[in-house]
Amino acid sequence: MLLQGVRRMLESNAYTSTSKSRMWFAHWLLGLVFYLTINIAVWIEGPASGLTSWASTALVPAILTAHMLQHSYHAYLYRLRAENKRYQLPLHPIFSNLLCPHYSCETAIYLLLSFLAAPHGRMINWTLFCGTVFVAVNLGVTAIGTKKWYIEKFGKDKVGPRKRMVPGIW
Secondary structure, eight states: HHHHHHHHHHHHTTTTOOSSSSHHHHHHHHHHHHHHHHHHHHHHHHBOOOHHHHHHHHHHHHHHHHHHHHHHHHHHHHHHHHSSOOOOOOOOGGTTTSSSHHHEEEEEEHHHHHHHBBBOOOSOOOOEEEEEEEEEEEEEEOOOOOOHHHHOOOOOHHTTOOOSSSSOOO
């Protein structure tokens, strides 16, 4: 959770550009409250101690991979806007099938953390799983708006059959 919070904070500072788009104050406040409460809730629920070495060996690289992918997508989107002085339809290979892969990565990070932080004797950390559902729903709603915006800005023919967050499904 510390890596997630610090990385997102650094990206927010590094990948900020001028835009007419504005975040609603309540949405910004909700994000701050989420990051604060999810960390406190995980701490209260207790540290993970029941993981097998196989689970740790598989989950940690998967989480780090999702972090690296999300960071690379954020950096790509920032460069695309900053270098071209206007919005462009992303041409990165992953964006040819998926409009919001960075949202997919965010959801995957929380889901994988739900398993990694499972308290002793349990398979999943239900607090983090509830956080995963919150993130998936919140970003899913945003992804709906993103697809609508892409269609308005670039046309339905250019956006094509690209999915929002889940490859091949949604």
